[in-house]
Amino acid sequence: MPEKKLIAGNWKMNGSLEANDALVRALVAGMRDARCDVAVCVPAPYLAQVQMLRHGAKLDLGAQDVSQHAQGAYTGEVSAAMLREFGVRFCIVGHSERRQYHGETDGLVAEKAKTALAHGITPIVCVGETLAEREAGKTEEVVKRQLAAVIHVNGHCISEIVVAYEPVWAIGTGKTASPEQAQQVHALLRKQLAAATAQAERVHILYGGSMNAANAASLLAQPDIDGGLIGGASLKAPDFLQIIAAASA
Numbered sequence: 212m213p214e215k216k217l218i219a220g221n222w223k224m225n226g227s228l229e230a231n232d233a234l235v236r237a238l239v240a241g242m243r244d245a246r247c248d249v250a251v252c253v254p255a256p257y258l259a260q261v262q263m264l265r266h267g268a269k270l271d272l273g274a275q276d277v278s279q280h281a282q283g284a285y286t287g288e289v290s291a292a293m294l295r296e297f298g299v300r301f302c303i304v305g306h307s308e309r310r311q312y313h314g315e316t317d318g319l320v321a322e323k324a325k326t327a328l329a330h331g332i333t334p335i336v337c338v339g340e341t342l343a344e345r346e347a348g349k350t351e352e353v354v355k356r357q358l359a360a361v362i363h364v365n366g367h368c369i370s371e372i373v374v375a376y377e378p379v380w381a382i383g384t385g386k387t388a389s390p391e392q393a394q395q396v397h398a399l400l401r402k403q404l405a406a407a408t409a410q411a412e413r414v415h416i417l418y419g420g421s422m423n424a425a426n427a428a429s430l431l432a433q434p435d436i437d438g439g440l441i442g443g444a445s446l447k448a449p450d451f452l453q454i455i456a457a458a459s460a
């Protein structure tokens with residue numbers, strides 16, 4: 212497993228100048244003793260604000276999506292080069308909300324991961340099954356297919372990605388995968404990475420889906436859970452700080 216755990220907040224489409232200011236100041240003040248890596252993935256309009264607020268702190272900046280294109284006539288898109296100008300280190304790609312509401316395919320997600328890597332941004336590649344897929348016994352097939360697309364496109368630099376296992380049925384529902392359920396899938400993903408790179412042990416595999424202050428420690432204690440991608444609980448500084456503390460233990 213990687214040397215340090217990684218805790219990444221995904222603010223999704225939440226925040227305001229005022230709320231972000233209070234949240235980031237509280238995080239920076241509260242995470243001085245953190246022994247894990249910490250990032251917040253913020254809506255694009257707030258990148259400059261958070262870049263300024265985090266100045267000098269150990270808090271990394273992340274984005275929630277990136278265009279697969281370098282530049283040009285792609286209205287509404289944000290390029291990897293633009294993200295780099297704001298000091299972005301991580302970028303979520305293939306979140307289930309992008310796959311579900313914006314029709315993102317495995318192929319497109321792989322292109323986005325490739326573009327991020329080419330610009331020195333670490334893609335946080337999300338995989339995960341829906342409830343129907345889990346109930347049909349297809350969890351392994353689905354997550355393997357989603358990760359295979361990224362491995363196939365990225366080839367030799369696959370050890371530079373972060374993987375996030377996010378069972379869709381656990382996102383924002385309060386239903387967390389049990390530590391054993393999550394570990395089972397994480398171990399599968401590690402094995403798949405190991406078949407593609409000798410560096411699989413240093414790839415962070417995060418769990419996401421209703422991770423909170425109460426359940427973080429038991430999830431993070433699993434051998435192949437190297438951190439978390441946290442939605443709702445990342446919007447409340449005390450909760451997010453407790454998760455950071457659990458990952459620092």
Ligand SMILES: O=C[C@H](O)COP(=O)(O)O
Pocket residue numbers: 221306377381382383384385419420421422440441442443444
């Ligand atoms: O990216 C984060 C995940 O979608 C988890 O969201 P959640 O913690 O609100 O369930």
